[in-house]
Amino acid sequence: MNGSAIRTAAVLDIQLKRGPAGLGFNIVGGVDHQHLMNDTGIYVAKIKENGAAALDGRLQEGDKILAINGHKLENLSHSAAVELFRSAGEDVQLRVQQRSQFAANGPVNPRADGDSSPAVGVVAVGVVLALAVMGLFLYKRHSSFRRPF
Known part of the structure; x- marks a missing residue:
């Protein structure tokens, strides 16, 4: 071992019921819009206040969504992942890898506006x-x- 901190992230199965405003979170990532360098996964970008995810309380910003209703989200474009979420029905089963506090790499562009700071x-x-x-x-x-x- 090289002295770096390693922590395995927990995997959770979360059942959400779609509300009037959907599931209550936004996603980022995919093979065409990597959120993390060398990682094509789908991640939770924002939890919407009073949405289904916020009311449940287990899903957190930065969590990686591994599957939705049993469909793995590996090697999908962002739009294909969005379509899976839209067509998932009222009761949605998510398999989620919680974000690690000791992540090996960070966002490709951590600033939401896309500008680097001078x-x-x-x-x-x-x-x-x-x-x-x-x-x-x-x-x-x-x-x-x-x-x-």
């Missing part, structure tokens, strides 16, 4: 400059204590 680049440049100035200062200070032979 602040990250500014902070990185600032840190590099600060380290360079500090290194130069320590080098000059250390050289002033040297005596020639």
Whole structure:
């Protein structure tokens, strides 16, 4: 083992009854819209307040949906997965892998608006400059204590 934290995520079977607003959650992912790098799975993006999933309480944002009514969601496009949810009927059986707190990789693009933050680049440049100035200062200070032979 390389010292990394490993935790196996629990798999749950959750029965939901479709309400007036559907099942009460949004999904992301699929082979054509990967949510996580190198993972084509379908994930819960958002739990809608007072929806069937929120009232049940077990399904959480970030959970991976493995199957719906016995149909595995492996290697499906996002639209094919959406169609399975739409045609699932009133009583829906979900097999869900709960999100792990020690995930190996994160979202391909964690920002919902699709923009990367310029602040990250500014902070990185600032840190590099600060380290360079500090290194130069320590080098000059250390050289002033040297005596020639």
